[in-house]
Amino acid sequence: MTYILKCPKCGNVSKEMGPNYLCEKCGTLLEYVYDYKNIDFNFEPTRNSNIWRYEKILPNIRRRITLGEGGTPLKIAEDLARKIGLKTIFLKDETLNPTNSFRDRAAALMVSQALDYGYKKIVCASNGNLGASIAAYCAKAHIHAKIIVPKATHIGKLAQMFIYDAEVVEKGETLDDSLIFVKRILTDKNFYDATAEHNSLTIEGQKTISFEIVEKMGTPDWVIVPMGSGGTIYSLWKGFIELREMDILENLPHMVGVQAEGCSPIVKMFLNKKDSGFEKMSINTQALAILVKNPANSFLALKAIKNSNGIAVAVSDNQIMLAEKLLAKTEGLFAEPASASTIAALSNLLNEGIIDKSDNVVCLITASGLKAPYVLEAIIRRGKKISFRKSLGVKLQILKLLDMGVSYGYELWKALGKDISIQAVYQHLNELEEKELVKSDWKERRKYYQLTEKGKHVLNLLETLILLF
Numbered sequence: 001m002t003y004i005l006k007c008p009k010c011g012n013v014s015k016e017m018g019p020n021y022l023c024e025k026c027g028t029l030l031e032y033v034y035d036y037k038n039i040d041f042n043f044e045p046t047r048n049s050n051i052w053r054y055e056k057i058l059p060n061i062r063r064r065i066t067l068g069e070g071g072t073p074l075k076i077a078e079d080l081a082r083k084i085g086l087k088t089i090f091l092k093d094e095t096l097n098p099t100n101s102f103r104d105r106a107a108a109l110m111v112s113q114a115l116d117y118g119y120k121k122i123v124c125a126s127n128g129n130l131g132a133s134i135a136a137y138c139a140k141a142h143i144h145a146k147i148i149v150p151k152a153t154h155i156g157k158l159a160q161m162f163i164y165d166a167e168v169v170e171k172g173e174t175l176d177d178s179l180i181f182v183k184r185i186l187t188d189k190n191f192y193d194a195t196a197e198h199n200s201l202t203i204e205g206q207k208t209i210s211f212e213i214v215e216k217m218g219t220p221d222w223v224i225v226p227m228g229s230g231g232t233i234y235s236l237w238k239g240f241i242e243l244r245e246m247d248i249l250e251n252l253p254h255m256v257g258v259q260a261e262g263c264s265p266i267v268k269m270f271l272n273k274k275d276s277g278f279e280k281m282s283i284n285t286q287a288l289a290i291l292v293k294n295p296a297n298s299f300l301a302l303k304a305i306k307n308s309n310g311i312a313v314a315v316s317d318n319q320i321m322l323a324e325k326l327l328a329k330t331e332g333l334f335a336e337p338a339s340a341s342t343i344a345a346l347s348n349l350l351n352e353g354i355i356d357k358s359d360n361v362v363c364l365i366t367a368s369g370l371k372a373p374y375v376l377e378a379i380i381r382r383g384k385k386i387s388f389r390k391s392l393g394v395k396l397q398i399l400k401l402l403d404m405g406v407s408y409g410y411e412l413w414k415a416l417g418k419d420i421s422i423q424a425v426y427q428h429l430n431e432l433e434e435k436e437l438v439k440s441d442w443k444e445r446r447k448y449y450q451l452t453e454k455g456k457h458v459l460n461l462l463e464t465l466i467l468l469f
C-alpha cells in the first residue's frame with residue numbers, strides 16, 4: 001500500500017479505502033496521503049499526455065475510463081497582460097478538456113473506480129460542470145448516471161447531461177439543497193457517490209492541474225482559482241505540496257481564492273479570520289458555477305490560502321463580465337463567468353499592489369463560456385444592437401465599425417443598413433473628424449477613415465458604460 005486515507009481535520013486514519021470518503025469521526029472529506037519519499041516520480045515524457053501519466057501519485061485504478069482528460073495548454077497571455085499591466089499572465093486553459101471543463105479530471109477517476117467496485121449506478125449532485133463530466137464518462141462506461149442539479153443551472157451544462165443520456169433531477173434553489181437530496185438517494189446502496197464534496201478522488205484528479213503547471217513553468221508566484229465549495233483551490237494546493245514532498249520543487253506559490261461578491265462565504269470567513277460558521281446572506285450572482293451558500297470544503301480552501309500566504313477576494317458581477325469580454329477579445333478564449341473572475345481578481349490585486357507586475361501569475365480557466373446561456377444571450381443582444389441604428393447612436397456604430405476595419409463612406413453606409421442617407425453618414429464622419437475621433441486619408445480617389453487613439457479610447461469607454469448600465 002503506497003497511500004492511506006487520512007482526515008485533514010482530526011487526523012483519523014480510515015480503515016476503508018473508499019468509496020465512503022467522509023471521516024467517520026468528524027465528517028470532513030478524507031485525504032489520500034502517499035508514501036512520498038518512496039515514490040520514484042519525475043516529469044520524463046511518456047506516451048500519455050493525459051492525467052494517467054501521473055499514475056504513481058494517483059489512487060490505484062484497474063480499469064481506466066478515459067476520454068483524453070488533462071494535458072491542457074498553459075497559455076502565455078501577452079495581450080491580456082499588457083491590458084492589465086502585468087509582464088506576463090499564464091492561463092491554464094481547462095476549457096480544452098473533453099466536456100470543456102476541469103471536472104473531467106475528477107470524473108475520469110470516479111467513474112473508473114465505480115466500475116472497479118462493480119457499481120452499475122452513479123449519483124452526483126452538481127452545479128453543472130461535474131454533472132456534465134460524470135454523464136459523459138458514464139456514457140463511455142455504460143453506467144447509469146443520476147445527476148442532481150439545483151434550479152439555477154446553466155442550460156449548456158444541462159444539454160450536455162441530456163445528450164449523454166443521464167437522468168437529470170432538479171432539486172432545490174442552490175447546490176446546498178441538491179447535496180441534502182443526494183444523501184437520501186444514497187440510502188440505496190447500489191449508487192456510487194460521485195459528488196465532488198463527498199469524494200476524495202475529486203481532489204486527486206484536479207491536483208494534476210498543478211503537476212502540469214509545474215512541468216511547464218516551474219513554480220509560479222501566484223495561482224488564482226475560482227471558489228465554490230472550496231475543493232478546487234485545495235486540489236491545486238495539494239498538487240504543489242506533493243511535488244515538494246517528492247523534492248520536485250522547493251518553493252510553493254501563493255494561492256488566491258476568488259468568489260463573486262453576491263455569494264462569498266469563504267472570503268468572509270477569511271476576512272473575519274473564522275474557520276467555520278456561515279453568516280446568513282442573500283445570494284445574487286450570475287457566476288453559477290461558484291454559487292454555494294454553505295461551502296462544504298471551506299476548511300480545506302482556507303487551509304490552502306493561509307498555508308500558502310495567499311488571499312481570498314471577492315469581485316462584482318460587473319467586473320466578471322468586463323473580464324470575460326477582455327479575455328475573449330485579447331486572447332480568443334471564451335470562459336465561463338466563474339473563470340473570468342480570476343482575471344477580475346488579478347486586476348484588483350495588481351492595482352492594490354499585492355501582486356507585482358513582474359510576478360508570474362497563473363489564472364485557472366475552469367470551463368467554457370458556451371455553457372452559460374445568459375452570457376450567450378447578453379453577447380448576442382449586444383452584437384445585434386450594433387446593426388440596429390435606433391438602439392445605439394449612429395456615431396457609436398461608426399466608431400465600432402471602424403474599429404472592426406470598415407474603412408470608407410460607401411462601405412460604412414452599407415454596413416449601417418442603408419436606412420440612413422449616405423450624406424448623413426458623411427456628415428457624421430466630418431463631425432467625428434472635427435472631434436479628432438477619426439482621421440481620413442485619400443487613396444486612389446477614395447477617402448479612407450480610421451480610428452485615432454482618442455477614438456479608440458472613447459469607444460472603449462462607451463462600451464464599458466454600455467456593459468455596466
Ligand SMILES: [Zn+2]
Nearest residue numbers: 007010023026
Ligand atoms: Zn475527522
